[in-house]
Amino acid sequence: MTGQKITLKYVLYGILAVFFTWIIHEFVHWATSQLLGYESIMRINGVSPADGENPSNLDKIIISASGPIVTILQGLIVFILLEFRNWNKYLYLFLFTAFYMRFLAGLMNFLNPNDEGRISSFLGIGTFTLPIIVSGLLFLMVYKISKKYDLKWKFQLWTTLIVMVVSSILILADQFLGIKIL
Template identity: 30%
Template sequence: MTKSKSPFRDVFLTTIVIGVVMHLVHEASHMLGAMTFGVGGSMGTNTVNYDADMSETARLWASIAGPGSMILIAIAARAMQWRWTAIILYVVFIQRSMAGIVTWLAGPNDEARIGQMLGLGEWPVFALTIGLSGLLFAAQYGQERLGWRFLLAGFLGMSVALPLVVFADPILPRINF
C-alpha cells in the first residue's frame, strides 16, 4: 500500500470503490456462468435472475462462478502483490463472511447452495471460502503491519459499499443477458 498524507481516507474511499466493483464482478461471474450453459436472464447490482430453468450442472457452475471468481482474484492479488492487495483481500473476506451471515439469517446463499448441491450441507464450502480468504488477508495484514486504523477504515468503507449494492439493486436498471 502506498503512503500518503491521509492513508485512513485513502483506505476508506478505496474500500468503497473496490467493494462495489468486486461485488459487481461477483454478480457478473454468476451471469457469465449461466451464459456458458445458454441460459439468459438479468443482472442487478446484487442479484442475477435466470430466464429459464437450469440443469443442476448449470445451476452448480453458475453458483460456483460468483464466490469462485472472488477467491481466484484474492489468490492472484496475494501472489502478484498489486497496489491495493490488502484492500482486495479484506473486501473478499468481508464479502464471503457477509454471505455466510445472510445464509444464517435469511436462507441459503452461494456457498450454501453449492454445498447442498454437492451433498455437503450448507457450511463446509463457507468454511473453505471464508477460511481461505481470511488466511490470505491475515498474511497480508501481518506482512504490511497494517494496524487497527486500516481495519476501521476498511470496516467503514464496506459499511458504505455493501448497502450501496444491496439498495441499488431494485432501483438501477438491470443488465439483460
C-alpha cells in the first residue's frame, strides 16, 4: 500500500515543490537571458528584459524555451525515480507541480502567449501545439505513476488543491507586489 495520507509535512513539501519549480523555471529564463548578453529582471513569475534591452527574435525563443525545458526535465527525472524505485509521495509533488505549471501556462496562452505558446507561434505551428504536447507528455507521466501506485482520488484532489493554492498565491503575489528577485 502506498502512503497517501495528507499531513502537515505533505502540505509543507507541496509548498516547497511549487516554490522550487517556479523559482528554478524563472531562474533558468533569467540565466539564459544573461548568458545571451541581455540584462534582465527576474520576478517570482516572470523574467523581462531590463530597460533598453531588446533580444532578437531567435534569442527570445531560446530564452522562452529554457524554462520549460528545465521543468520538463524535472518532471522526467521524478517520473524515472518513481517508475524504477519505490513510492515517495513527497517526490510525486515535484512531478505533479511540473505538470500543473505547464498545463496552467498552456491555458494562459488564451490571454497572452507565453513560453511554449510563443515558440509554437514563432515556428508557425499554432499557439497551442507545443503547449498541448508538453502538457500531454507531463500528464502521461502523472497518469502512469498514478496508475502504478493506485493513487486515490482524495489524494489527487488534495495534491491538486495544495499545488493550485500555492501557485495562485505565487502568481498573485507577483502581479500585485512585483517582487524583483534578480
